Amino acid sequence: MSRTGRRRLHLGRQRLRLAVACGATALIVGLLGVFWYNSRLPASYSVMDMGHAEYGGGPIGSMPHDGHDGHAGGEEPAADGAASAVPALTADQGGAPDVEMTLVARAERFQPPSGDWVDGYTLNGQSPGPVLRVTAGELVQVRLENESVAEGVTLHWHGLELPNADDGVAGVTQDAVAIGAEHTYRFVADQPGTFWYHSHQLSHEQVRRGVLGALVVLPQQATSPDADPPDADPADADVVALVHRYGGKSTVNGHRDDLRIPAAPNQRVRVRVINTENGPMSAWVGGASFRLVAVDGRDLHEPTLLEGTAVLVTAGGRADLEVTMPTDGSGVRVQLGGSAVVLGPASAEAAEVPRPAETVDLLSYGTPADLGIDWGTPDRRFDYDIGRRPGFLDGRPGMWWTINGRLYPEVPAYMVAEGDIVVVHIANHSGEVHPMHLHGHHAVVLRRDGEPATGSPWWVDSLNVSDGESYDLGFVATNPGIWMYHCHNLPHASEGLVAHLMYEGVTTPFVLGGPAGNEPE
Incomplete structure (x- = not known):
C-alpha cells in the first residue's frame, strides 16, 4: 500500500475512533440526562404516588393507593373496605382536655440555660421547649402557634402511639403551620413512658436548631387500698x-x-x-x-x-x-x-x-415474657435493606442511600391491613450506622444477625442498626394510618432514607411541596 493509502487508512481509523468515542460520550451524557430528568421531584406530589407497593405475601387490598396499583405477584384482592382519610383518624373530640398547653414557635436568637447564644428556634421563648408531663389516660390538647418560623413548623410526638391525624408530619398527616396560623393536637396519652416532641417540617434543620422538648407520661396511681400499687413510689x-x-x-x-x-x-x-x-x-x-x-x-x-x-x-x-x-x-x-x-x-x-x-446487650438482658403472638407465621414479611450507591436525587448527583436497592422516591410502600402480624427484616449494608424510627408503632426485636432474643421483650420505636447488622422485628398492625419509617439521623432522611408503612384503605389529602411548602425531612 502506498504512503498516501496508509495515511488515508490511518485517518479513517482515527475518525472512526473519534466517532465511536463521541457516540459513546453522547450515549452516556444522554443516559445521565435521562436519569437526571427522571430523578427530579414535582413541585407537589403525594406519598401515595411514591415508589411501589410491597404486600409482604399478604393480599392486595381492593382499594390500592394511587401509584401503587401495579404490583401483582399473583395475589388476589382482599374484600371490599371503606376508605379512611387521615384527618378522620383522631381521638375523641368531645369533652374538655385534662392537660392543655399552647406552644408558640419563633425563629430567633436565644440563650439556652448553657448561656451560649444560638441562632435558631424556640417554643414559648425557650429551647428545649417546656417539659410536657401527663398521666396515662389523660386527654392532651396542645395548640401550636407559628409566630415567625418562615418555612412553617409542625410537632411530632416521637414514640407515642397516637392516632395518625396527630402524628405531626408535614405533607403526610397535616400541612406545615404557616406564620400567623395555628394547629391543635388532641390525643389520649395512654402509654406510660419517656417520649419527646419535635418538628417534622424540615426536621434536619429545625430539630438541630431548637424545635424540640421532652414528653413524659406517668403511670396512673392506685385509687383505693385494694388497687394495684403504683409503678413508682411517689417519694422517688x-x-x-x-x-x-x-x-x-x-x-x-x-x-x-x-x-x-x-x-x-x-x-x-x-x-x-x-x-x-x-x-x-x-x-x-x-x-x-x-x-x-x-x-x-x-x-x-x-x-x-x-x-x-x-x-x-x-x-x-x-x-x-x-x-x-x-x-x-x-x-x-x-x-x-x-x-x-x-x-x-x-x-x-x-x-x-x-x-x-x-x-449491655438488650438481646439477652432481663428475662423473657410471653407476648402471646406467633411470630413464626406472620401475615406479612417485609425486607428493609439499606444500601448506598451513586445516582441522582431530585436532580442532584451524589452518593445516596437506597432501600432495597432503589433511590428515593422509588422506595417501598409497606402495605398492611389492620390486625396483621408483621415481621420486618432490616439489614444495613451502607457503610454507616442508621437509627431506624417507625412512627405510630413499637416493634419487638426477634433476632439480631440471626440470633434469637433471649432476654426481656425488647420493644423499640428507634433502633440502632450498625453497618453489617441485621434485625428481625415484629409488630401487630393496630394503628391505621400512613406512617413514616425512616432514619433518625435526620440528614440521612433528607438524603432519601425514608419509606412508609401504609394501611389498606387509608388515604391522605396532604401533599409534599405544594402551597404549604411541606418538606418533612
Whole structure:
C-alpha cells in the first residue's frame, strides 16, 4: 500500500475512533440526562404516588393507593373496605382536655440555660421547649402557634402511639403551620413512658436548631387500698435528661455544665435519658449500680443490676436508668456522652469515670415474657435493606442511600391491613450506622444477625442498626394510618432514607411541596 493509502487508512481509523468515542460520550451524557430528568421531584406530589407497593405475601387490598396499583405477584384482592382519610383518624373530640398547653414557635436568637447564644428556634421563648408531663389516660390538647418560623413548623410526638391525624408530619398527616396560623393536637396519652416532641417540617434543620422538648407520661396511681400499687413510689425522684447539642456543644436540658439533682441517701432516682441527636450516644453510671428499666417508653421485664456497663441510646431513642442512691450520702454521676447528671446532696462529689468497655446487650438482658403472638407465621414479611450507591436525587448527583436497592422516591410502600402480624427484616449494608424510627408503632426485636432474643421483650420505636447488622422485628398492625419509617439521623432522611408503612384503605389529602411548602425531612 502506498504512503498516501496508509495515511488515508490511518485517518479513517482515527475518525472512526473519534466517532465511536463521541457516540459513546453522547450515549452516556444522554443516559445521565435521562436519569437526571427522571430523578427530579414535582413541585407537589403525594406519598401515595411514591415508589411501589410491597404486600409482604399478604393480599392486595381492593382499594390500592394511587401509584401503587401495579404490583401483582399473583395475589388476589382482599374484600371490599371503606376508605379512611387521615384527618378522620383522631381521638375523641368531645369533652374538655385534662392537660392543655399552647406552644408558640419563633425563629430567633436565644440563650439556652448553657448561656451560649444560638441562632435558631424556640417554643414559648425557650429551647428545649417546656417539659410536657401527663398521666396515662389523660386527654392532651396542645395548640401550636407559628409566630415567625418562615418555612412553617409542625410537632411530632416521637414514640407515642397516637392516632395518625396527630402524628405531626408535614405533607403526610397535616400541612406545615404557616406564620400567623395555628394547629391543635388532641390525643389520649395512654402509654406510660419517656417520649419527646419535635418538628417534622424540615426536621434536619429545625430539630438541630431548637424545635424540640421532652414528653413524659406517668403511670396512673392506685385509687383505693385494694388497687394495684403504683409503678413508682411517689417519694422517688424522677429526672428528665434531654441531651442536645447547641452550636456543637453537648447539653442536658440545655445545661452545658453538670446538671445537679438533689437526691437523699437510699432514694431511688429514675433518670429518663432522651437522645435528640443524629447519632448513637453512650450512657453510664459512676458511684452506684443501676438498672435499665425501660427502653423507648416500654418497661423491661425483670431487669437486673448493672455495674461497669454502658447503655447505648440510639438517635431518637430513650433509656430509663434507675439508680438507688448510696447510703453514705455520696454522689452519683450519670454520664451522657459529653454531658452529665449528678445526683446527691448539694455538697456531694461525683468524680468522672471513663466509659466502661462493656455495653449491655438488650438481646439477652432481663428475662423473657410471653407476648402471646406467633411470630413464626406472620401475615406479612417485609425486607428493609439499606444500601448506598451513586445516582441522582431530585436532580442532584451524589452518593445516596437506597432501600432495597432503589433511590428515593422509588422506595417501598409497606402495605398492611389492620390486625396483621408483621415481621420486618432490616439489614444495613451502607457503610454507616442508621437509627431506624417507625412512627405510630413499637416493634419487638426477634433476632439480631440471626440470633434469637433471649432476654426481656425488647420493644423499640428507634433502633440502632450498625453497618453489617441485621434485625428481625415484629409488630401487630393496630394503628391505621400512613406512617413514616425512616432514619433518625435526620440528614440521612433528607438524603432519601425514608419509606412508609401504609394501611389498606387509608388515604391522605396532604401533599409534599405544594402551597404549604411541606418538606418533612
